Amino acid sequence: MGSPLGDFLRAKRDSTQPETLGLPERGRRRSPGLRRSDLATRAGISVEYLTRIEQGRDRNPSPAVMNALADALSLGPAERNHLRYLAKITGGACPTHTRPAPPPRHVRPQILQTLRLLEPGIAVVTNRLGDLLAHTAGFEVITSGSGLLDSEAPNLTRYVFTDPRARKLFPDWDQVADEQAFDLWLGPAVENSEWLSAELAPVAGPEFTRRLNRHEVPERGVLRLDHPSGRELRFLREPLELADDNQQLVVFLPAERKTAEAVDELRRLRGPLRAIS
Structure with missing residues (x-):
């Protein structure tokens, strides 16, 4: 073994x-x-x-x-x-290690308050497994219509590998898939990564397992989104580690003026949204 x-x-x-x-x-x-x-x-x-x-x-x-x-x-x-x-x-991996289990989805009130201060910006609290734990209204705007936030417990990794709409949302799907698979090795705990890996492997197939076992450190460049409205969006991502929580606060910054203007248009079309989800 x-x-x-x-x-x-x-x-x-x-x-x-x-x-x-x-x-x-x-x-x-x-x-x-x-x-x-x-x-x-x-x-x-x-x-x-x-x-x-x-x-x-x-x-x-x-x-x-x-x-x-x-x-x-x-x-x-x-x-x-x-x-x-x-x-x-x-x-630390031995026959008696903790059984696979999902990580907690709790977000501290102080982190939620920080998200509120970032409005109307685009930000999300996540972990290395891809769980989307809380987000600003701006994040909902740029992912609207993609299906990413449709489930009660949205998870970007599961979405990328199992939802066909992911390949439309992410024109650089291979890049995003590499990132999500690699980040499972950096999960909140070994048992958490094993839990999600075991859940995904049967449904995601070789596209997932091949990347997981390759151990290739991905280059995290500009993130491109093809919004369902037809707008092309380009973002720089600024991850802020929340080490005590095993979480990240990721802020999305428009990489160009065209993207900033497109986001403003999407906000106007969407109308009022809840500040924090």
Whole structure:
């Protein structure tokens, strides 16, 4: 049985070409990417030890070993953070760990008050599982008619992978899908991520599971929306971590004047809305 940490290391090794690390080409290989022996040598550990980590038989490698592997694979800052996180949750993954369960959906009154102060701006409180816990009226405006907020407990990850309307709302659907799948590894708790993953896998299929197991850190650029009204919207996202709550407050800023004007038009068409949902 593998582990999230082992899966990530194996995926990075398979996707790393030796020449990018200054290693000579040694002829035909049975599998793509970097040989296990080459990675072990660069990290200063034995092949046997690396094999145990990749196969999930050693779940508690030291920080020094993690740093050595990150250096050996030339990981960037975001990938290093992901590696450390996977080492943390893998070390705590044992047969007696807490059963999968959904995270709480409670939002503190102070956070709701902060949302009110952001009106008429566009903002949402979410977690790494994609639960949309509270939002401003502006967020409702830019997603109106898309079906995203139709359920009693809206969840962006579930919407992206199971609702066909998501591919119309997000012209860069692949980018958004990569982000949502990756963020499950950063969920409020391991058992929360397992709960949603188990729920989604049967209905979302390989589009979901392939991304979840790829461990590729996504680049979060401009978010494009094709609003059902026919307007094209482009937003910059400013996430503010609410560490004590395992939540995020994400503010959407129009990336251009055209988008700001389109949002104003949508507000006028929608009329009065509740300030906080």
